[in-house]
Amino acid sequence: MHEVDCVVAGAGVVGLAVARALAVSGRSVLVVEKTDAIGTGTSARNSEVIHAGIYYAPGSLKARLCVEGRERLYAYCRDRNIGHARTGKLIVAVEPVQLDKLSAIRTNAERSGVTDLELLTRAQAQSLEPALNCAGALLSPSTGIIDGHALMLSLRGDAEAAGASFAFLTTVTGATATPDGIEIRTQDADGEPFALQAGALINAAGLDAQALAGRIEGFPQNRIPRLWLARGNYFALSGRSPFSRLIYPVPVDGGLGVHLTLDLGGSARFGPDVEWVDSVDYTVDPVRSAVFYDEIRRYWPDLAAGALLPAYAGIRPKLSGPGQSAADFMVQGPADHGAGRIVNLFGIESPGLTASLAIADHVVDLLYPE
Numbered sequence: 001m002h003e004v005d006c007v008v009a010g011a012g013v014v015g016l017a018v019a020r021a022l023a024v025s026g027r028s029v030l031v032v033e034k035t036d037a038i039g040t041g042t043s044a045r046n047s048e049v050i051h052a053g054i055y056y057a058p059g060s061l062k063a064r065l066c067v068e069g070r071e072r073l074y075a076y077c078r079d080r081n082i083g084h085a086r087t088g089k090l091i092v093a094v095e096p097v098q099l100d101k102l103s104a105i106r107t108n109a110e111r112s113g114v115t116d117l118e119l120l121t122r123a124q125a126q127s128l129e130p131a132l133n134c135a136g137a138l139l140s141p142s143t144g145i146i147d148g149h150a151l152m153l154s155l156r157g158d159a160e161a162a163g164a165s166f167a168f169l170t171t172v173t174g175a176t177a178t179p180d181g182i183e184i185r186t187q188d189a190d191g192e193p194f195a196l197q198a199g200a201l202i203n204a205a206g207l208d209a210q211a212l213a214g215r216i217e218g219f220p221q222n223r224i225p226r227l228w229l230a231r232g233n234y235f236a237l238s239g240r241s242p243f244s245r246l247i248y249p250v251p252v253d254g255g256l257g258v259h260l261t262l263d264l265g266g267s268a269r270f271g272p273d274v275e276w277v278d279s280v281d282y283t284v285d286p287v288r289s290a291v292f293y294d295e296i297r298r299y300w301p302d303l304a305a306g307a308l309l310p311a312y313a314g315i316r317p318k319l320s321g322p323g324q325s326a327a328d329f330m331v332q333g334p335a336d337h338g339a340g341r342i343v344n345l346f347g348i349e350s351p352g353l354t355a356s357l358a359i360a361d362h363v364v365d366l367l368y369p370e
Helices: 013-024 061-080 096-111 122-128 148-161 206-214 286-299 352-367
Strands: 002-009 029-032 089-093 118-121 136-140 144-146 165-167 170-178 181-188 193-203 228-237 246-249 260-262 268-270 275-277 308-318 330-332 342-346
Touching (some): 013 029, 013 148, 029 170, 061 148, 096 118, 096 136, 118 122, 144 148, 148 165, 170 193, 206 308, 206 342, 330 352
Parallel strands (some): 002 029
Antiparallel strands (some): 118 136, 170 181, 228 268, 228 275, 246 260
16 A cells, blocks of 8 residues: 555645645655646635735634734745735725724734734825725735735645645545554546555645545544535726725625725736525626625725626635634644544635645644644
């Protein structure tokens, strides 16, 4: 039976970062990916924003790993010449009654170590972004944007340079903890089975993480959290954007509101909204643009009719449902479940991309504590 130190299930941005960290630390690594390429799921269908770490509960994994991961990601991008820009963003209160929310957001961020936020008056915000309608805003200079695909290509390259291997069009069909590690069963696109012995299994399967955990013999089923699916639709702006920074309304249930983001070429897109769904479907319904127009015109009244075009949709693998408080990342190590050298990464939604390098080191520490 083939033997390897670590098997990483899933080649999204977090799986790639984990594979890189393990390989660089000297472990033999095999990445198993059910599709034919890296980053085809959630990692390819997000806002490509480098988050500052503003909204998350102080002390939570999201807060700690986002703040740490943000600066590491900026440094990694500089070192590898990966396209990125520290654009900054404005969180806007479109009505005076929302101004207290801005102050609460700032206080929360400071408790998480984000100390560079600046409260702006309406006049100050409009001096930065003249097209903006607001009663006040919160400036986050540490927020930015990134070429997510270039990041994933670089992470894969680093992993392979350190000896990691990839098996595409391959699915983990089951696993069993043994005294020597984890026996992992896989199947390729032709239905051919293949078994290997691994020292550890890292479940970075994103939307499929819960299903994969359910296929591990002996794994306690009560340690597998419920998966909620939240589709986020995006619409592209057909004309030139008048904004040079990202524009976010105050957060809404399940997400950060219909915000404006920019790509590295300066084109604008809006989203994601929050649409609770029962299955993975990336179709964008053009009819939803009506809600987008209403939301966007609250902070950009001059948005022209017909300017929004359906772009793409992503699915958030959430651990909290409608009306529930936002859940933290769930990173389960051996001490959490008692089922062997397995790390499950559940609920890795935003800010997963920003935190990816920090998440990877956290996984290594869980498996190989010094």
